[in-house]
Amino acid sequence: MAAGTTTVGTTAGSGAGSGAGAEARPGRRAVPTGRLRRTLLAALVAAAVVAPVSAAASPGVPAPAPVALAEGTAPHDRYAANRANLAEAAHMAEDAGRTGRAAKLRAMDAGGAARFLAFDGRGRGRAVEVFGDLETADRVTVLVPGSDTTLDTYQRFRAGAVSLQQRLQAEYxxxxxxxxxxxxxxxxxxTTVLTADRADEAAAELGPFLNRLRAMAGxxxxxxxxxxxxxxVVCxxxxxxxxxxxMVLFGSPGTGAHTARDLPTSARVWAGRGGGDWIGSVPHVRLGGIGFGTDPVDPAFGARAFAAGPAGHSDYLKPGTESLDNLAAIVLGTAIPAATAAQEGPHA
Structure with missing residues (x-):
């Protein structure tokens, strides 16, 4: 047998066992060990990522097209236009028999005062919502969610945003x-969650949005x-x-970059992971476009570490948690969490 290869049986019913010192038999072909290793590692990444959570989607939900607003439209005008679009989307979903989606849309503006800078009720949906007074704020935080965040699961994403804003408001x-x-x-x-394709598409949207947001804020x-x-991965x-x-990376599967210096930002880069987060078990590999490489909490990545306590994957923004306290401290610049004292990242 050639060095650096292994054998994979291809003949059914051979009845031959495999053991130490077994020789390759007719009907077997040699496969490079490297290729097998890559296949196994990719399978490990897939299994680790997909096992803990199930997907959610509502394809084909009817809704009006998003409101077209001119550049420079004031936030309060955007809020009013998108509330009207949201209400129309709820009516259309109800008329189409999608009562579950209709109820979730109505819950997004139950008080009649929601502040959406953008809203699209079609399919899985998109929404950009503001908590607080954007036009007077001088500390603005943008939350970017991960997989399976849709209009059907929006309330859990919103709950984290509300929790963070309440925590920030307690001090500032x-x-x-x-x-x-x-x-x-x-x-x-x-399979899309294992590649950066969606992240590349999202980054092309997020960058220009940040520029527009800066013009709307205080x-x-x-x-x-x-x-x-x-x-x-998007950020x-x-x-x-x-x-x-x-820029704060938490509960991250990796970014696709080897180090924080490779990211297209001059911001301070932070990374944290809770002790109960299953994503810590994801293999941090990148093979042929599959996986995201270096773990951001690895000192070799070069990010500033922050303590996230025992947080599970969905717990970072829950009230009363160490992770929420430290995320708020990063935003406000009021304190450096203890875990960063001995580690200054490349963007210090």
Whole structure:
């Protein structure tokens, strides 16, 4: 047998066992060990990512086209136009017998005062919602979600944004949080979640959005990007200007970059993972476009580490958690979490 190969049986019913020292038999072909290793590693990545969560989607849901608004339209005019679009989408879903989607859409504006900078009720849907007074805020945080975030699962994403804004407001009144569901997130049980294709598409949307957002926010405002799970892949591929001061990667499967220096940003780059987060078991490999490589919490990546406590994958923004406290501290610049004292990242 040639060095660096293994054998894979191809003849059914050979009845031959395999053991130490077994020789290749007729009907077997040699396969390079490297290729087998790559196949096995890719399978490990897939199994680790898709096992814990099931996908959610509502294809074919009827809804009106998004409202076309001129560049420079004031936020309050955007809010009013998108609330009307949201209401129409709920009516159309109800008329089509999609009562579950209709109920979820109505819940998004149950108080009649939701602040959506953008809304699209078609298919899995998109929404960009503001919490706080964007026009007076000088600390603006953009939350970027991970896989399986759709209009059908929007309430859990919104709950994290509300929790963060409440935590920020407890210390600083001029803050705002923007929940950015501005891309078609991959399903957790899918092949798309293992590649950067959706992230590349999302980054092309997120970069220009950040520029527009900066113009809508209060004078001299600082932007922070908080990027969860697959959202960290999106952020890592988004070119940001100097107005983005901090980029935080949490619950990340990797970014596709070897180090924080490779990211297209001048922001401080942070990384954290809770002790109960299953994504820590995902193999951090990148093979032929599958997987995302270096673990952002690995010191070799060069990000500033922050303590996330015992958080599970969906727990980082829950009230009363260490992870929420430290994320708020990063946004406000009020304190450096203890875990970063001995590690200054490349964007210090």
């Amino acid at each position: 009144s001029r803050s705002a949080v923007v929940a950015w569901l501005g891309y078609d997130t991959p399903g957790t049980v899918s 004078p001299g405002s600082h932007l922070s990007l908080l990027c969860h799970s697959y959202g960290s 890592a591929r988004t070119a940001t200007g100097s107005e983005v001061t901090d």
